[in-house]
Amino acid sequence: MLKITNLKATINEKLILKGLDLNIKPGEVHAIMGPNGSGKSTLANVLSGKNGYEIEGEISFNGMDLNDLKIEERAQKGIFLAFQYPLEIPGVNTNNFLRTSLNSVRKARGEKELDTLTFLKLIKEKAKELNIDEKFLSRQLNVGFSGGEKKKNEILQMKLLEPKLSILDETDSGLDIDALRIVADGVNSYKNKENAFLIITHYQRLLDYIKPDFIHVLSAGKIIKTGNADLGEQLEKTGYANLS
Amino acid sequence: MKNQDLNINKEYKYGFTTDIESIRAPKGLNEDTIKFISNIKKEPKWMLDWRLTAYNRLQSLKEPNWQKPKYPKINYQDLYYYSAPKSASEKPKSLEEIDPKILETYKKLGIPLVEQQRLNGIAVDAVFDSVSVATTFKDELTKKGIIFCSISEAIQKHPDLVKKYLGSVIPLSDHYFATLNSAVFTDGSFVYIPPNTRCPMELSTYFRINASETGQFERTLIIADKGSYVSYLEGCTAPMRDENQLHAANVELIALDDAEIKYSTVQNWYPGDKNGVGGIYNFVTKRGACRGKNSKISWTQVETGSAITWKYPSCILQGDNSVGEFYSIAITNNYQKADTGTKMIHLGKNTKSKIISKGISAGNADNTYRGLVDINKKATNSRNYTQCDSLLMGNKCGAHTVPYIKNKNSTSTIEHEATTTKINEEQLYYCNQRGLDQEEAVSLIVNGFCKEVLQQLPMEFAVEAQKLVAISLEGSVG
Structure with missing residues (x-):
C-alpha cells in the first residue's frame, strides 16, 4: 500500500529525514516510536503533503507517486492524518465541517454526495460508537473542546472518511485513561484487512490497547530498529538511549 | 454611451414630446438640469424648490476628504444626471455579449437565466410576467394599508408623508454627496407601514422585480409608524451591469414608537478588474432615526463589490429605550477599497447599540472600519457593544480600525473589542487534509469568521450571500 524509499525531507534548510525506508501492507498496524526531534511528526506531515518541505526519494501509495499529489488529493485517495494538535475553526459548525469534508471525499471518489438528513443519521451513529455526545457536533469546530474531545473528534473523522491509511500523530498525548481507551476502541473497530495504520507515539501505553504488527524506532531521521510488539515493552524498560 | 442618444438642446428645454425611452438631461450640474429632472417627473413645485435649495447649499459645500481611500477628482459638469431607461437598441442583445466572468458567477450563485438577463439589462419581451407578480404583492400590501412604491410615485400620491419625512434624517446640507443626491436624485423606493402593522413579507421580492435602473442617485425613504415592523432587502447578490461610475444614494429610515425596521443590503457592484481599472464609486449615505420610544433599527450589510465603498449606515437613538444595530461584512480583493462603519448617536435614555463588523482584505486591497459611538449627556444608562474583527489574506493588503468613542454621562457603558488576524495556514492545511x-x-473559514453577521440575513438571502463571500475571494490564496 505504502512504499517509502530513501526519503529525505528538509525544512528551513535543515535536513530532518535522512533516508527513510518503510513498507506498509493492507491490514497492517505499524508504530513509529522515537525520542523528541527524531522526525516522527515530520514523517506524518510529509506523507500528508504539508507545504514547506523539500522532498527527495520516493513515496508510492497504491501505485501513485504521492509527491505529485496535493494535500487534498492525498486525503481524497485515502490518506488520513489525525493531528497532534487539531485546529480550531471559529464560526464553523462541527457537523457542517464534517459533511463538507465527507462530501469532498465522496465526490472525488465518484460517489454521491450525502444530503443533510442522510448525513445526520450517519454521523449520529458514528458519534455513538465513540461515546461522543450529539451536542458536541453542533458546536464550533474544536473551539473550546478539551484535549480529549479534540482527539475523539479526530477519530470520529477517521471513521467517517474511511481512509485506507490512517496516520495517528501522537493521538495518545494528553489523554486520560478513559479517553485513551475510547480512541483505541475506535481504531480497533475500524481496523480490517483492507486498511492500514501508522501510529506515531512516544509511549508504549497506546500500544497496550492497539497491538501493532511492527514497531519501528526512529532516531535522527532514520529507522534504526524494527521489531514486533515486544520491542515496545523492551523500550519502555531500557529507553531509546541504549539503542543504536 | 453612444452619441446617437438625444441630447436636449437648451432652447428645447422642458417642452419635449420626444420618445421618452431615449431621453437624457444635458450634461452638467446646474439649475436647468434640476428643473429638467423635476419637470420630466411632473413633480409639484415644493419638490422642485426643495431640490433647488439643496443645489444652492451644495455651492458652499466641499467634497469630504478625510476618508482613507482617495479617488481621482470627479468632474461634476461632465456627468449626466438624468437618463431614462435605455432604448432596446442600445442594450445588449443576449448574454453572449456579457463578460464571461460575470456569467461564471451567475452559474455559481445559481441565478436563473431570466434573472441573469434582467440584471444585465437585456431587452427581454415579457419573458416573465412581472406585472402580474407585482400586482399580487401590491394587492396584499394595500389590504394592510402598506404603501410600497417608487419615491416619484410617492411624491405625487402621498405628498404629506414625503414632505413630513424627506430630509428629516439626512438634512439638506448634511454633506456634499448627500446634498448632491437631494438636488438630483432620480428615483428609489418609498415604504410606509401604518400603525400596529407587521409587513407580511420581506420587501425584496418585489424590489427585485420592480426597481432596476433607479440610476446612480437613488433615494429611499422608509417610515415605520407606531408599533409596526418591516424588513427591507436592498440589492442583489449577483453582479450588476452598470455604466455609471459614481453612485451617491441616500437612504432615510424613520421608526416611531415601538416600531422596528430591519434593513439588509447585499452590494455587489462591479469592483473593477484585477488591476484596479474601472469599478463603481459607492458613496452612500444611510441613516435611520429611532424617533419613538422602544423603537429599533437594524442595519445588515454585505459589501463585496465596488472599487471604492464609502458608507456609514447610522442610527440616531432619540426615543427612550430605543435600539440600534449594525452588522457588517466588507470584503475587498485585488485593488478594492472600503471605508465603512457606522454612527450610533445615543440621545434617549436607556438606549442600546450593537456593532459587529467583519472586514476581510485580500490581494492589494485596503479595508477600514470607521465608527462613532456618541452617548449624550441625557442618554443615561445607555450601552454600546462594539466588536470589529479584521481578517487579512496575503501580505499586500491592509486593515484599519478607526473607532471614535464619546461618553458624556457617568451611567452609560461602552465596550469595544477589536481583533486583526491573518488567515491561518495551519487551518487551511487542516481543511485540505x-x-x-x-x-x-477559504470559503469555510471566512464564512465562519462572518457567521455572526450572515445569520442576521433573511434565510434565502443568507445562502446566496455565503456563496458570494466565497466567490469574492476566489484566487486570493496561493
Missing part, C-alpha cells in the same frame, strides 16, 4: 480544496477551505 480533510479533502477540501483551497477554495472550499
